[in-house]
Amino acid sequence: MHSQRPAHPLPVRILHWIGAGAIICMILSGWAIYDASPSLPFTFPRWMTLGGWLAGGIAWHLSAMWVLFADGLAYLAYGAVSGHFRRDLRPVGPRSVLADLGAAVRFRLGHRLGHFNAVQRLLYSGVIVVICLSVVTGLAIWKPVQLGWLTGLFGGYPIARGIHLAMMGLIVGFLLVHLALVALFPRTLVAMVAPLPAEPATQAQEHGR
Amino acid sequence: MIRRPAVTAGDLAPELARLRRRELARLRRRGFLTRGLSLGSLALLTGCDLSTHSGVDAALWAMLGFNDRVQAALFSRTRLAETYPASAITKPFRFNAYYPEWQVRTVPTHWRLEIAGRVADTAPWTLDKLLALPQEAQITRHICIEGWSQIGQWSGVPLHTFLRRVGADLRARYVAFRCFDGYATSLDMASALHPQTILAVDFEQAPLAPEWGAPLRLRIPTKLGFKSAKNLQAIEVTNTYPGGYWENQGYDWFSGS
CATH class of the missing domain: 3.90.420.10 (Oxidoreductase, molybdopterin-binding domain)
Structure with missing residues (x-):
C-alpha cells in the first residue's frame, strides 16, 4: 500500500547517519587544519576542533574522507537508481520555492513526513552539490600535482583551497538551518531513525502551523 | 608501491611514550591542559591526536598507512609539478x-x-x-x-x-x-x-x-x-x-x- 511506505527508506536512513558522522568529523578536523594557517582573520577555538593539533586534524580528515567518499557514492547511486532523487529532491519551479519560502518564514508551511516541499528540495539538492564540490576541491588541494588538471580546473591551488573553505561555510550554514528545523519538528528526527510511515497527502493541512 | 615495514605496537611503545611525553610538555607549555575539558582536550584524553597508543590513535595511524599506499599508487614518475614564470x-x-x-x-x-x-x-x-x-x-x-x-x-x-x-x-x-x-x-x-x-x-x-x-x-x-x-x-x-x-x-x- 502506498501510504505504508516509510517516510525515509532504510538505505537513506543508514546512509544519512553514516554521512552525518563523516561530515561532522570532516568539519571539526578541517577546523584544526584551518587553524594551522588561517586564511581569514579568525581561528576556531581549540575545543571546537577534532584531532588536537595539525597532524591529528589531518589524520582525522584523511580517515573520515574515505567514509564520506564511500557513503556519498553509495547514496548517489541509490538516489539515482531508486528514483529517490527524481521523486523527492528534483527541484520544482522558482515560483513554488518563493511560495513555500514565504509560507515557511510565516511558519505556515505544512510538513508531511515523506514528502518534500519546494524549499526542502532546494536545500537538500543544494547541499548535495555543495558536498560534492567540497570533496572535489578537497581532492584538488590534496593532490595538486597528481590531479593537477583538477586543481587547474578550479583556478590553481590557492583558489581551490578558498573554494574548499567556502563549501565548508555553506555546509555549516545548511546544518544550522537543518538542525533548527529538526528542533521545530522533532518527529522528523524519529522518522530518520525508525520506519515511520509517510503521511498521506489528505492530512497535509492538519499538520500546517 | 611503498611497503612500510610491519611495525607492531610493542615496537613502537617506547617511541610513542617518548612522543607522548613531548606532546604533553608542548601542550602544557601552551597552557592547553589548564583550559579545562573541551572537545580538543577530550580528543587528547581519549587519545585521538596520534600521541597515545589508544585504539583510536592506532586506527588513525593505520589509516595514515593506508593513505600512504594510495598516494604511492597515485604517484606518477613522469607527471611534473606545474612550473611558473x-x-x-x-x-x-x-x-x-x-x-x-x-x-x-x-x-x-x-x-x-x-x-x-x-x-x-x-x-x-x-x-x-x-x-x-x-x-x-x-x-x-x-x-x-x-x-x-x-x-x-x-x-x-x-x-x-x-x-x-x-x-x-x-x-x-x-x-x-x-x-x-x-x-x-x-x-x-x-x-x-x-x-x-x-x-x-x-x-x-x-x-x-x-x-x-x-x-x-x-x-x-x-x-x-x-x-x-x-x-x-x-x-x-x-x-x-x-x-x-x-x-x-x-x-x-x-x-x-
Whole structure:
C-alpha cells in the first residue's frame, strides 16, 4: 500500500547517519587544519576542533574522507537508481520555492513526513552539490600535482583551497538551518531513525502551523 | 608501491611514550591542559591526536598507512609539478622551520655532505664537487602542510643524477636526509628519482643563504613543503623505514602533492 511506505527508506536512513558522522568529523578536523594557517582573520577555538593539533586534524580528515567518499557514492547511486532523487529532491519551479519560502518564514508551511516541499528540495539538492564540490576541491588541494588538471580546473591551488573553505561555510550554514528545523519538528528526527510511515497527502493541512 | 615495514605496537611503545611525553610538555607549555575539558582536550584524553597508543590513535595511524599506499599508487614518475614564470615568484619569500628565524644555524666549517647506506661510493662531497655536476633550475609552488603556499626558484643537482653518481641501490625503498639543524626527513625511492627532485644549491639565482638551507637543501615539488629539508648534512639509502622529524610526530609520511 502506498501510504505504508516509510517516510525515509532504510538505505537513506543508514546512509544519512553514516554521512552525518563523516561530515561532522570532516568539519571539526578541517577546523584544526584551518587553524594551522588561517586564511581569514579568525581561528576556531581549540575545543571546537577534532584531532588536537595539525597532524591529528589531518589524520582525522584523511580517515573520515574515505567514509564520506564511500557513503556519498553509495547514496548517489541509490538516489539515482531508486528514483529517490527524481521523486523527492528534483527541484520544482522558482515560483513554488518563493511560495513555500514565504509560507515557511510565516511558519505556515505544512510538513508531511515523506514528502518534500519546494524549499526542502532546494536545500537538500543544494547541499548535495555543495558536498560534492567540497570533496572535489578537497581532492584538488590534496593532490595538486597528481590531479593537477583538477586543481587547474578550479583556478590553481590557492583558489581551490578558498573554494574548499567556502563549501565548508555553506555546509555549516545548511546544518544550522537543518538542525533548527529538526528542533521545530522533532518527529522528523524519529522518522530518520525508525520506519515511520509517510503521511498521506489528505492530512497535509492538519499538520500546517 | 611503498611497503612500510610491519611495525607492531610493542615496537613502537617506547617511541610513542617518548612522543607522548613531548606532546604533553608542548601542550602544557601552551597552557592547553589548564583550559579545562573541551572537545580538543577530550580528543587528547581519549587519545585521538596520534600521541597515545589508544585504539583510536592506532586506527588513525593505520589509516595514515593506508593513505600512504594510495598516494604511492597515485604517484606518477613522469607527471611534473606545474612550473611558473619568474614574474610569479612570491616576494618576500616566507621563512619556515621548526624553530624561529633567529635560531638559523650557520654552515659548519669544513662542511661535507656525508653518504651512507646502500651506495657504492660513500666518500663525502664538497660543495665544489656538487657544483661540478649537471644543474637543473625550477620555479615551482612550495605547498606547506599547514595550507599556505608560495612560488620559489631553486636550482641544483637532480637527486637521480646524484644517486646514480654515487652508485646507490635504486631498488632500495627509502632515501633518508639528516640535517645539521636537527631536522630529518625521508622519501620513497620513486619520489627521490622524480626529475624535479633536486639537491638545491641556489635560491633565486644566488647561493643559498643560511635561512634558505645553506649550503645544500632538498627541493621536491611533488611533496608537501616539510619534505624539502634544508641544511643537509647526510644522505642515506636504506631499506629500513627512516621516519623523520615531523613524520615521527604524526605528519603523514608520504605527503605527496
